[in-house]
Amino acid sequence: MAALPPEKLLPDAQPSYMASWIYVFGVLSLVSLVLIIASGSILTLKGPGWWHFTSVGHFFNSIHLWSVELFFFFLVIHLWGKYWMAAWRGGRARVWMTGAVAFIVAVPCALTGYVSQQNFDAQWISTQAKDGLNAAGVGAFFNVTNFGQMYSYHVLLLPLAVVALVAAHILLVRKHGIVPPFELAPRASAAGLETEGRPVAREDHGSGNGARHGSGTESHPVAESGSPRPGRTT
Amino acid sequence: MMAAIVNLNQPAHTVHWHFFTMTVSNVVVIVLMLVVFVLAVLVPFPGSGRKGRPR
Numbered sequence: 001m002a003a004l005p006p007e008k009l010l011p012d013a014q015p016s017y018m019a020s021w022i023y024v025f026g027v028l029s030l031v032s033l034v035l036i037i038a039s040g041s042i043l044t045l046k047g048p049g050w051w052h053f054t055s056v057g058h059f060f061n062s063i064h065l066w067s068v069e070l071f072f073f074f075l076v077i078h079l080w081g082k083y084w085m086a087a088w089r090g091g092r093a094r095v096w097m098t099g100a101v102a103f104i105v106a107v108p109c110a111l112t113g114y115v116s117q118q119n120f121d122a123q124w125i126s127t128q129a130k131d132g133l134n135a136a137g138v139g140a141f142f143n144v145t146n147f148g149q150m151y152s153y154h155v156l157l158l159p160l161a162v163v164a165l166v167a168a169h170i171l172l173v174r175k176h177g178i179v180p181p182f183e184l185a186p187r188a189s190a191a192g193l194e195t196e197g198r199p200v201a202r203e204d205h206g207s208g209n210g211a212r213h214g215s216g217t218e219s220h221p222v223a224e225s226g227s228p229r230p231g232r233t234t
Numbered sequence: 235m236m237a238a239i240v241n242l243n244q245p246a247h248t249v250h251w252h253f254f255t256m257t258v259s260n261v262v263v264i265v266l267m268l269v270v271f272v273l274a275v276l277v278p279f280p281g282s283g284r285k286g287r288p289r
Contacts, residue, residue: 016282019279019281019282020274020279020282021273021274021275021277021279022274022275024274025274073263073266073267073270076267077267077270077271077274080271081271081274081275
């Protein structure tokens with residue numbers, strides 16, 4: 001509670017530089033994850049006979065599949081955007097790492113789902129995947145042709161890990177705030193009018209600061225010329 | 235029942251380029267992701283230029 005008081009956990013305003021589609025794709029990933037968990041919970045309760053041989057089961061199976069497809073689609077765009085923004089700047093290494101690791105853990109979560117379908121597609125994928133996993137030396141511990149093991153990984157262990165990482169990611173975003181944009185070279189400097197080596201305020205320096213309250217980014221509306229702010233932990 | 239837009243009852247089409255082999259469907263998804271990413275970067279966010287940004 002000390003690190004995340006209510007006004008920081010649920011802020012009523014954000015920095016102006018949050019006005020970016022990249023964050024929309026982060027939220028779309030979250031929505032997809034909620035749909036995945038909800039539809040997956042229903043599939044777990046009903047079982048393979050239901051999702052293969054009833055129309056309602058087919059429908060929920062399709063909801064689950066397409067939510068996964070969209071989850072990865074949106075998440076990859078969010079990840080690319082945050083990579084090029086260097087979102088680990090300013091003491092945000094854990095924010096970046098929890099997001100990136102959530103993506104990495106989501107991959108085997110999806111793979112175990114594909115091999116748990118109980119159909120020819122699952123057989124094809126598992127017999128293809130086993131060769132790669134055996135070549136990597138993990139086939140004895142992670143056997144993709146073992147339905148029971150894959151199903152346990154898919155419905156419990158890996159979803160728990162993904163949800164925990166995503167929850168940590170969101171809380172860390174709330175704690176540290178979103179990463180400020182890189183400072184652009186001022187037009188005066190580009191025209192050769194700038195004094196040597198002195199940092200110059202960006203054109204709209206502070207405009208974002210005035211538009212936010214309780215954003216979790218403290219009093220730093222922008223980062224220093226592309227360099228991280230060392231030692232910033234809160 | 236409505237038929238699938240793409241006939242899936244056939245072997246997948248693949249793209250071959252030297253060592254690179256990938257199904258057309260995967261190539262389409264990757265290209266679509268790149269296009270959406272570029273649009274997400276370039277398309278202005280609604281309302282982002284309204285206040286606090288001197289022009």
